[in-house]
Amino acid sequence: MSKESRTVKVKEAADLCCYKVESWGQQSMEHTVNLLSLHGNGACTCTDFGVRCMANHKLNPARIVEYGMTEKKNPDRTRCRHLAAAVRYFANKTLKAMSDQTDL
Numbered sequence: 001m002s003k004e005s006r007t008v009k010v011k012e013a014a015d016l017c018c019y020k021v022e023s024w025g026q027q028s029m030e031h032t033v034n035l036l037s038l039h040g041n042g043a044c045t046c047t048d049f050g051v052r053c054m055a056n057h058k059l060n061p062a063r064i065v066e067y068g069m070t071e072k073k074n075p076d077r078t079r080c081r082h083l084a085a086a087v088r089y090f091a092n093k094t095l096k097a098m099s100d101q102t103d104l
């Protein structure tokens with residue numbers, strides 16, 4: 001499996017809705033993600049977020065644009081791949097907790 005398509009680890013950090021997401025390029029490196037930043041768009045410490053995603057966010061702060069796919073990144077994205085991984089982690093954990101509390 002190429003390093004671009006492998007599964008990366010997402011770990012919960014100390015603060016609410018903050019995560020450490022493993023780097024695709026260097027397994028020893030982690031990026032810090034805060035899902036509550038920028039009105040729910042989220043923010044990340046990686047270069048893609050700082051350069052591309054922030055520039056797109058500033059053009060239209062009310063719009064959240066997902067990363068896309070590794071082979072076809074959305075050029076208008078406001079979320080990097082680390083944010084996408086953290087949002088998926090958060091959604092899956094939340095859905096499981098909601099399901100466990102429901103008698104359906």
Ligand SMILES: [Zn+2]
Binds near residue numbers: 031049083
């Ligand atoms: Zn990132």
